[in-house]
Amino acid sequence: MKIRDVRASLIEIPYPRPFVPSWAPEGAHRTMAAVVVEVETDSGVVGVSGGDMGHGSGPLLLATIRDVIRPLLVGHDLFATEHIANRLRYVAQYFFPRPWVVGVAVWDAVGKVCDRPLYQLWGGTADEVPAYASFGEVRDPAQRVDDALAVVAAGFRGIKLRVHSATVAEDLRQVAAVREAVGPDVMLAVDANQAASRWRYAPDGSRLMWSYERALTTARELSDLDVAWLEEPLPRHDYGAQRRLTAESPIPIAGGEHNRGFAELVRLLEDDCFDIYQPDANESEEIHALRQFGTMVAARHRRIIPHAWATGLGVAGNLQLCASLPSCEWLEYPYDPPVIVPEVFQVMLAEPLLPDPATGVVRLPTAPGLGVTLDRAAIDQLTVQRV
Ligand SMILES: [Mg+2]
Incomplete structure (x- = not known):
């Protein structure tokens, strides 16, 4: 054919x-x-x-x-x-x-x-993956508490917050307020978006570059808030610093969404740069090669949780990748009402991929391939x- x-x-x-x-x-x-x-x-x-x-x-x-x-x-x-x-x-x-x-x-x-x-073609058996609500904006702590309670009420069992404030104390205020509001049972992750030089800015447009010390201090403080991982705290090609931080941090360090190509991903893994690798089926490498990378990550006793801040079609690809992996705990699900909602980012799909309102899992479509219809x-x- x-x-x-x-x-x-x-x-x-x-x-x-x-x-x-x-x-x-x-x-x-x-x-x-x-x-x-x-x-x-x-x-x-x-x-x-x-x-x-x-x-x-x-x-x-x-x-x-x-x-x-x-x-x-x-x-x-x-x-x-x-x-x-x-x-x-x-x-x-x-x-x-x-x-x-x-x-x-x-x-x-x-x-x-x-x-x-696809996930069945690649040997996967998980017919559902828990979704975490991935926020995109930095908001004041009170607003973010309301947002977090709303997504937990909508069924999500995990949340990822962005931190991009001028000081560590301001970053922590948002995370602490959300942890207190949602209680101990909701997975809370934190993304610093420091891996790409273009993104090392605050929302007000000022330059915001984390030092190694800020990354380590933040990781230590987030440990007290039972944060599941700190994502992209350092530039993506600074292999030595990422490895050192992963070794020194009390919480898992995640990254890789901005690293391109198989060789770069393998270099990260060989250098033991992260606890959690986050390639994206649309951004990082050919999707089946990422499935193979997932086996390599598992062999090193590390974890892989793909990046999926994307459109509905992009999430659909990463969902298949997640379900095919030896183990994948979470699907990143873009969600930041009132803007980033399924009616917007999944508008190209006849049937959007939605988390179950009772359990927060996204079920794998039963149709072949990605299982979606335009x-x-x-x-x-x-x-x-x-x-
Ligand atoms: Mg990220």
Whole structure:
């Protein structure tokens, strides 16, 4: 079976109000820019995928699909996925750094042809994954307490907070207030978003660069608040400091969402940089290679909890990855009402992936591949560019 076409649409999803991610030096976002990729085979099966393409990179991905990826993949055997992954690595090296959504769409087509969900093709048996609510904005502690209580009432058993304040004390105030409000049974994680230089800013646009000492102090203080992990406290290529922090911290250190390619992920693992590795099926590497990386992580007695701050299609790919892993405790679920809600970030799906309101788990779809169906009318209405 051969690949007949590779298509993509860039959509812009309007937000109900401006959204200020803790990590964004450019300030408020008014829309979410997302791509929807389709890989069509000569039998008529169409694999789909997609991801969040912030920072204006959506048009670059579309141009890369049109000019580079489509000529490389049309006529290629759909099942030669290792060769397709290597072609995408060539694209990542020379043209566009994260073409991995195309690989996810290839695998969606493979799953559809085989009539099996991807996680089952890859040997997984978990038919549900607990979801944690991943907040995106820094808010004042009182507001964040209300937010946290609302998501716990909605069923979530885990929460991730962003810290991006001027001082450690301010960061801790938000976390302490939330811990006190939700009690000891809710998993609480904290993301510092310090791994990418562009993101080392405060929400007011001022430069905010953590030192090693701030990272260690924060980790020690968060230990008293029973925080499950501290995420991205240091620059992503500072292997030595990350390794040292992981060894010295009383709580697990997590990261890797910004590290690109298999070699970089393996380097992190060999250097023992993290307790928890967080690659993303749309951002980091070809999705099946990440499944293999998960086995390597488990062999080192470390954990893997994929990054999935993404659109509904992006979450769908990472959900399959999670369920296929030897062990995956959590699915990152973007959730920061009133802006980041399923009606917004999953608008391209006919049926959104929702956590169970009683248990907070997301069930794996039973349909083959990613198991999702596109809402074509919604996509057409939001499309700003198509190749
Ligand atoms: Mg993160």
